[in-house]
Amino acid sequence: MDLQTALRTRVSVPKVTTEEPPRETILKLLEAGNQAPNHHRVRPWRFFVLTGDARTRLGDVMAASLFDREPAATPEQLDKTRALPLRAPVVVAVGVDAPREERIIEIENVCAAAAACQNILLAAHDLGLGAMWRTGVWTRDAKVKEFFGLSPEQHLIAFLYIGYAAGEVKLTDRPPVDDRVQWME
Numbered sequence: 001m002d003l004q005t006a007l008r009t010r011v012s013v014p015k016v017t018t019e020e021p022p023r024e025t026i027l028k029l030l031e032a033g034n035q036a037p038n039h040h041r042v043r044p045w046r047f048f049v050l051t052g053d054a055r056t057r058l059g060d061v062m063a064a065s066l067f068d069r070e071p072a073a074t075p076e077q078l079d080k081t082r083a084l085p086l087r088a089p090v091v092v093a094v095g096v097d098a099p100r101e102e103r104i105i106e107i108e109n110v111c112a113a114a115a116a117c118q119n120i121l122l123a124a125h126d127l128g129l130g131a132m133w134r135t136g137v138w139t140r141d142a143k144v145k146e147f148f149g150l151s152p153e154q155h156l157i158a159f160l161y162i163g164y165a166a167g168e169v170k171l172t173d174r175p176p177v178d179d180r181v182q183w184m185e
């Protein structure tokens with residue numbers, strides 16, 4: 001697929017099948033992420049690739065965290081939360097390194113990691129996969145961060161849900177860019 005087509009036809013794919021893409025394919029996605037621009041060449045992204053039971057373990061952490069926050073949560077709510085990571089056969093959680101030198105700027109690291117996420121979404125589209133960037137409250141959850149070995153101050157910016165689209169993927173109409181642009185001459 002040429003890049004212009006990929007850019008115009010990528011959409012979030014919320015429903016995917018349970019079929020797990022081959023590891024080589026997942027690796028291609030991560031390599032695409034690793035191509036993102038990043039200041040000072042710090043490659044601030046951390047990719048946590050969850051498949052199989054790892055998704056269940058993440059779901060358990062999410063449910064435990066919900067229970068901490070809302071002790072009145074019903075068993076149904078807890079079960080629903082526990083099942084969230086099972087919505088796709090592959091979930092790539094994307095963490096961001098905290099700057100360790102003065103010249104490294106936090107927001108620049110976040111920007112670079114976000115660029116890596118978009119590269120992954122585009123590569124997934126190119127390779128015939130469906131993907132969706134999700135955050136919800138979970139990327140800001142201290143227990144979830146701890147699950148990935150991230151400190152509470154570190155950013156977790158994405159859960160990229162990846163699989164094969166279940167059913168037809170409909171393109172969404174985009175508003176024209178005009179009202180977001182100011183030409184300055």
Ligand SMILES: Cc1cc2nc3c(=O)[nH]c(=O)nc-3n(C[C@H](O)[C@H](O)[C@H](O)COP(=O)(O)O)c2cc1C
Binds near residue numbers: 134136
């Ligand atoms: C930082 C970020 C966080 C997002 N979090 C969620 C989310 O929690 N739940 C969700 O349904 N979609 C989430 N999305 C996906 C957007 O809803 C989606 O990209 C948007 O509707 C545009 O649709 P498109 O991806 O098909 O272009 C997120 C996207 C970004 C960039």
